[in-house]
Amino acid sequence: MSLDKILSISGKPGLYQIVTQTRTGAVVESLIDKKRITVGAHSNISILSEIAIYTLAEEVPLRNVLSSIKTKYNGEQTDISHKASKDELEEFFFDILSDYDEDRVYASDIKKVVQWYNILQKNDLLGALEDEETADVSEEE
Incomplete structure (x- = not known):
């Protein structure tokens, strides 16, 4: 499954995957507890493949940041919790993406990235x- 099918819904914890689309929105399934809910088109939904992290030079796709975390932790859960202190989270993120823009990337954003990585890892x-990196390389050729 690609990151195109994984969503973050504002006001709801965790991540969701699209089960099916409806006329007025979509039916999604929580990756935390597997419960299904219907979300309307009015909901503030972010697709993970469209999220990027600000750096001092450019915006880095979330996929690249998650890949860096996966490489550092050999595909295992992070040793830091999304509930860690602001300083611990910033230190962790500096190791992953050393040139991230500290003025535009907040501790709450780092918390989400850590939580999302661990949810994706837990759900394999x-x-x-x-898969997406391979597809990107194929499209460029």
């Missing part, structure tokens, strides 16, 4: 990162 969805 980190393979989607390699």
